[in-house]
Amino acid sequence: MPEKLTPTPRILMGPGPSDVHPEVLKAMSSPLMGHLDPEFVQLMDTVKAMVQDTFLTKNPLTFVVSGPGSAGMETCLVNLLEPGDDCIICINGVFGGRMADIAGRCGAKVHKVNTEWGKVTEPSQLKKALDECPHPKLVALVHAETSTGALQPMEEISEMVHDAGALLMVDGVTSYCGVPLKVDEWNIDAVYSGSQKCLSAPPGLSPVSFSAKAVKALENRKSKVQSWFLDLSLVKNYWSGAKRAYHHTAPVSAIFALYESLRLVLDEGLEKRWARHHEVHQYLASQLEPMGFRFLVEEKYRLPNLNTMFLPGGYDEAKIRNALLNQYNIEVGGGLGDFAGKLWRIGIMGESCTHNHVNMLAGALKELMK
Amino acid sequence: MPEKLTPTPRILMGPGPSDVHPEVLKAMSSPLMGHLDPEFVQLMDTVKAMVQDTFLTKNPLTFVVSGPGSAGMETCLVNLLEPGDDCIICINGVFGGRMADIAGRCGAKVHKVNTEWGKVTEPSQLKKALDECPHPKLVALVHAETSTGALQPMEEISEMVHDAGALLMVDGVTSYCGVPLKVDEWNIDAVYSGSQKCLSAPPGLSPVSFSAKAVKALENRKSKVQSWFLDLSLVKNYWSGAKRAYHHTAPVSAIFALYESLRLVLDEGLEKRWARHHEVHQYLASQLEPMGFRFLVEEKYRLPNLNTMFLPGGYDEAKIRNALLNQYNIEVGGGLGDFAGKLWRIGIMGESCTHNHVNMLAGALKELMK
Numbered sequence: 192m193p194e195k196l197t198p199t200p201r202i203l204m205g206p207g208p209s210d211v212h213p214e215v216l217k218a219m220s221s222p223l224m225g226h227l228d229p230e231f232v233q234l235m236d237t238v239k240a241m242v243q244d245t246f247l248t249k250n251p252l253t254f255v256v257s258g259p260g261s262a263g264m265e266t267c268l269v270n271l272l273e274p275g276d277d278c279i280i281c282i283n284g285v286f287g288g289r290m291a292d293i294a295g296r297c298g299a300k301v302h303k304v305n306t307e308w309g310k311v312t313e314p315s316q317l318k319k320a321l322d323e324c325p326h327p328k329l330v331a332l333v334h335a336e337t338s339t340g341a342l343q344p345m346e347e348i349s350e351m352v353h354d355a356g357a358l359l360m361v362d363g364v365t366s367y368c369g370v371p372l373k374v375d376e377w378n379i380d381a382v383y384s385g386s387q388k389c390l391s392a393p394p395g396l397s398p399v400s401f402s403a404k405a406v407k408a409l410e411n412r413k414s415k416v417q418s419w420f421l422d423l424s425l426v427k428n429y430w431s432g433a434k435r436a437y438h439h440t441a442p443v444s445a446i447f448a449l450y451e452s453l454r455l456v457l458d459e460g461l462e463k464r465w466a467r468h469h470e471v472h473q474y475l476a477s478q479l480e481p482m483g484f485r486f487l488v489e490e491k492y493r494l495p496n497l498n499t500m501f502l503p504g505g506y507d508e509a510k511i512r513n514a515l516l517n518q519y520n521i522e523v524g525g526g527l528g529d530f531a532g533k534l535w536r537i538g539i540m541g542e543s544c545t546h547n548h549v550n551m552l553a554g555a556l557k558e559l560m561k
Numbered sequence: 562m563p564e565k566l567t568p569t570p571r572i573l574m575g576p577g578p579s580d581v582h583p584e585v586l587k588a589m590s591s592p593l594m595g596h597l598d599p600e601f602v603q604l605m606d607t608v609k610a611m612v613q614d615t616f617l618t619k620n621p622l623t624f625v626v627s628g629p630g631s632a633g634m635e636t637c638l639v640n641l642l643e644p645g646d647d648c649i650i651c652i653n654g655v656f657g658g659r660m661a662d663i664a665g666r667c668g669a670k671v672h673k674v675n676t677e678w679g680k681v682t683e684p685s686q687l688k689k690a691l692d693e694c695p696h697p698k699l700v701a702l703v704h705a706e707t708s709t710g711a712l713q714p715m716e717e718i719s720e721m722v723h724d725a726g727a728l729l730m731v732d733g734v735t736s737y738c739g740v741p742l743k744v745d746e747w748n749i750d751a752v753y754s755g756s757q758k759c760l761s762a763p764p765g766l767s768p769v770s771f772s773a774k775a776v777k778a779l780e781n782r783k784s785k786v787q788s789w790f791l792d793l794s795l796v797k798n799y800w801s802g803a804k805r806a807y808h809h810t811a812p813v814s815a816i817f818a819l820y821e822s823l824r825l826v827l828d829e830g831l832e833k834r835w836a837r838h839h840e841v842h843q844y845l846a847s848q849l850e851p852m853g854f855r856f857l858v859e860e861k862y863r864l865p866n867l868n869t870m871f872l873p874g875g876y877d878e879a880k881i882r883n884a885l886l887n888q889y890n891i892e893v894g895g896g897l898g899d900f901a902g903k904l905w906r907i908g909i910m911g912e913s914c915t916h917n918h919v920n921m922l923a924g925a926l927k928e929l930m931k
Contacts, residue, residue, distance in 0.1 A: 192828060193607050196588045196821050199600055208593045208813060218566045219814060220590035223578045223763060225892045230569055237563045257765060258628045258790065261809040265790045293789045387810055393593060395627065395765060395812030417787050419663045420628065420635045437897075439631040440757055442765030443578060444589060445815065451566050458562060522595045527807075 201516075203543055204552055205524035206337050206497060207365070208387035208394050210542040211452075215392055218451035219444050226441040234450060235441070239430060241453035242398045245367065245390075245461065246382060248374035252406050254430035255449065256383070256397040256421070257442050260364040263383030263397025265293050266421040267360050271329055271381060271405060273414050274298030278329040279320050279357075281312040283343075284336035285527050286362055294331070297417065302327065308528065309339045309487045309499070314347045321355050328408070329358045329380075335366035337388075338527040340499035340536065341488050342370060345377045353378055358405055364388060367398070368456050369468045369496040369540055380405040386445075389468065389496055391541025392452035395445050452541075468495045471544045475537065478553040482560065487534055496544065498537040499530070503560070508532060511559050519555040571886075573913055574922055575894035576707050576867055577735070578757035578764050580912040581822075585762055588821035589814050596811040604820060605811070609800065611823035612768045615737065615760075615831065616752060618744035622776050624800035625819065626753070626767040626791070627812050630734040633753030633767025635663050636791040637730050638701075641751060641775060643784050644668030647697040649690050649727075651682040653713075654706035655897050656732055664701070667787065672697065678898065679709045679857045679869070684717045691725050698778070699728045699750075705736035707758075708897045710869035710906065711858050712740060715747045723748055728775055734758060737768070738826050739838045739866040739910055750775040756815075759838065759866055761911025762822035765815050822911075838865045841914045845907065848923040852930065857904055866914065868907040869900070873930070878902060881929050889925040 203210050224231050243253045256263045268290065272278060276299045280291040283306035294301045304320045306312050312332055321327075330352040334343050345361070352359040358380040366372045369389030374382050380402040387394035401409070401423070409423055416422040420439065428436040456464060472495030476486070483503025486493060502508050508525065509532065515521045524536035539548060573580050594601050613623045626633045638660065642648060646669045650661040653676040664671045672694045674686050682702055691697075700722045704713050715731070722729040728750040736742045739759030744752050750772040757764035771779070771793070779793055786792040790809065798806040826834060842865030846856070853873025856863060872878050878895065879902065885891045894906035909918060 193611065193820070193824050195584075195824070196591065196604075196817055198591050198594055198604075198817065200592050201594045201598065203593060203595060205595050207810060208595065211593055214565075216590040216592070216814075220586040221566065221568045222570050222586070223573060223581055223757075224568055224571045225573060225575050225578065225894075226764065228571065228886070228892060234566075234568075241563065258632065259809045259812065262628065262790045265788065269788075289789065296785055296787050296789055385810065387593075393812065393814035394596065394810040395815055415666055417666050418635065418639075419659065419666055420632045439629045440577060440755065440764040442629065442763065442815070444586075444763035444818070445765055445812070447566055447568065448814070450563070454563050454565070516598070522598060524595075 200520060202521045202548065202551060204548060205522045205538050206536045207385065207538060207540065209391050209538060209540040211391055211393060212455055212542050214455065215448050215451045219393065219448035221447055223443050226443055227435065227437060231443065232435055235430060235446065238446060238450050238453065241457060245453060245456055246372065246374045246400050247376065248400050250400045250402055251431065252401040252427055254399060254426065256399055257439060258397060259394055260383065260385030260397050261289065262421065263399050264290060264362060266399055266423065267381040267383055268293045269297055269416050269418050269421055270409050270423045271358060271360065272297040272299040273412055275300065276328040277302065277324050278331065279304060279324060279327045281317065281332035282306065283310055283312060283339065283341060284308050284333065285338035286333045286336060290331050309341055311341050311343045311492050314351060317348055317351055321351065325355060327355065327357045329360055331360040333362040334372060335370065335494045335497065337365045337497060339487065340494045340497045341492050342494040349377050358408060365494065365497055368464060370465055370494065374400055386449055389540045390452050390456060392448045393445065395442065396449055468539065468544050471539050471546065471549060472496065472498065474546055475539060475549045478549055482556065496538060496540045499534050500537060501534045506560060508535065514559050515555055521552055521555055570890060572891045572918065572921060574918060575892045575908050576906045577755065577908060577910065579761050579908060579910040581761055581763060582825055582912050584825065585818050585821045589763065589818035591817055593813050596813055597805065597807060601813065602805055605800065608816060608820050608823065611827060615823060615826055616742065616744045616770050617746065618770050620770045620772055621801065622771040622797055624769060624796065626769050627809060628767060629764055630753065630755030630767050631659065632791065633769050634660060634732060636769055637751040637753055638663045638667055639786050639788045639791055640779050640793045641699055641728060641730065642667040642669040643782060645670065647672065647694050648699040648701065649674060649694060649697045651687065651702035652676065653680060653682060653709065653711060654678050654703065655708035656703045656706060660701050679711055681711050681713045681862050684721060687718055687721055691721065695725060697725065697727045699730055701730040703732040704742060705740065705864045705867065707735045707867060709857065710864045710867045711862050712864040719747050728778060735864065735867055738834060740835055740864065744770055756819055759910045760822050760826060762818045763815065765812065766819055838909065838914050841909050841916065841919060842866065842868065844916055845909060845919045848919055852926065866908060866910045869904050870907060871904045876930060878905065884929050885925055891922055891925055
């Protein structure tokens, strides 16, 4: 018989999940209520309004997918793409690659814009892709690449996408609530995020928003969405509309946690939260660069909340990373793809974004690397 | 600014979620750990072993989908069906209908066996379907129809399906951990359930198991699985294998809760738990039948944990159901489809399966219906 659960308390400074505020854990441990309880339905309305406020959008089709960020990604793609549709996917890390994979499974003709990992997609690259495919249905890119720590400038790209008459789809998983992500101002047509990064809720939910133009594309589909679970023509009747139609059983406890974490974000204020992430990032740099750590990403494209850093020469990254976890209970992330074994991904997201976190990490590293 | 979350405590006697044990809520509110933390990976192994034990299977491909039961349903279908495959789907309620919808989205040729709601599929009906389509790739049916409260006998059907060389897929959402569901003994090739019924964990996860024959079908696919998120050729590398490959961020807190709820089930013992559901069901009948409630389902096919009952004549079901919720904080479920406004679905599942629950419900009804 397995023993009672006694998880070791960790300090989460990897690529997510991040530390969760005690009030969020408390909300999540409230006794449950039914997913069609009028009180829960009202709570869903408030969650929706808070997701709109944090995405800086007025989109009526704003809701939360009952699955992790990659289910949010798939939701956007399966609803907006049909077999034969042209799309352009910009790839500068793992998650752009994943979008291309899913778009292919939708039967779309995928035109890839490949960029070296750690860099961002340049408008000139997109221009070239649009010269070859002038009227794609959709252009997708990752705002904050969790695999590389690069932050994609959005405004010029957005203008080009709309000039081409295409829908702009954006992965906001690691940028949401940590750096500016202005859905309406940047004319983003479909955006998804995750709960476990700068929002500091437990993983498992994906806030999503669709513009009026994206809703129109959905309404004009010729074929059924290939996924029943992610079909927004069904899901939207559960998240809005006069009569809430049962679709699936919402993850009630996770929505409780999301409510409380969104409330804490709005209570702090988005601008203050962005400033906090920026300031703690600079503090982290001031502590680790003198120890010989160096950033992968050029300064102006650095994502403040996810820091990809090469270790100083001569150290075995896995050995030190394991010692951090086992001796100090501090988690940092290893590299993905070609960066595996070469760099770390140090997250300072949401509740994990404090000077105390940086001091714990820097202090532990000084002991381990002396 | 929305207020701090203060959900009204409810007594959950609908079709799920059911009440959750305080130890499960406590486990879920533990501080998080990373989804690739060696301690969490070990915990996943234990969860997998406990899912095997509760499904009564030794299937190595046993795991938990990071989404609700309907995502589990879709996982089974998208992995096992390819465009052009023949399948037979038995429909005697909402969830059989949903399976047919999803199978159609997979491009399969769907042969439906329709049965009146509240009844079960007779072997003779399946025989007729097999006469018309002798070599389907898959036959799917619902073990416990949550929309009607009918419990499907499995053994004769299973034999017929395997004689036809087909895979047997079963919806075990509402039967799992409440009534016998013997995956290996009944030769079930693909089964999925939900966390929020007789397991009494919060909604949002779906335990799933595939037989060796189902794994072979997966390996012999000619086309990619249409869903990336639910593609088992990818998911299985995260849930097992020497090197755990990152697929998506697991819902850590929900897995904590699942661990503890599975532990409580095994601590009680499956047979005792089945007996408890049966006994409390009889007690419920003894309390409500004298008040004029009558069962939809014939006695021998009644699902003990989900009781579909017509109200005595002359009462407005919605009015009484709302009064139960608003005055007594007791949730029971309304009818679905043709049964909307006509009957109730009274759940006595997991932690909600006690004499105290029945006494609270019967006592409140006596006051409301006098």
